[in-house]
Amino acid sequence: MDCYAENYADAADLATAVGLVLDGYRQDGFRGIFLDARRDNTERGANEADRPFRVTMDFLTKWRSSNV
Numbered sequence: 001m002d003c004y005a006e007n008y009a010d011a012a013d014l015a016t017a018v019g020l021v022l023d024g025y026r027q028d029g030f031r032g033i034f035l036d037a038r039r040d041n042t043e044r045g046a047n048e049a050d051r052p053f054r055v056t057m058d059f060l061t062k063w064r065s066s067n068v
Contacts, residue, residue, distance in 0.1 A: 001059065004052040012040070015055035022059060031062040 001018055005011035015038065023035040037058040042051065 001057045003055045003057070006052055008040070008042075008053045011053040011055045015057060019057060029063050029065070031064060032060075033062075034060045036060045 001015075001022070003011050003014040003018060005014055019035055019038075022033050025033040035057060039056045041054045041056060
């Protein structure tokens with residue numbers, strides 16, 4: 001999951017909100033969704049001050065098609 005925003009604080013807040021919803025989720029056929037890793041980054045380069053900040057999160061997903 002990539003969370004983009006114009007500043008780091010907003011990207012981090014968005015990532016936190018997404019993590020609160022998804023980490024530990026166990027419904028609708030999902031046996032569990034778990035946060036595995038989180039990385040903070042930016043799309044900025046040397047002359048690209050207008051590019052957004054990004055927080056990337058990796059989730060492990062356990063599900064069963066028979067539960068759907």
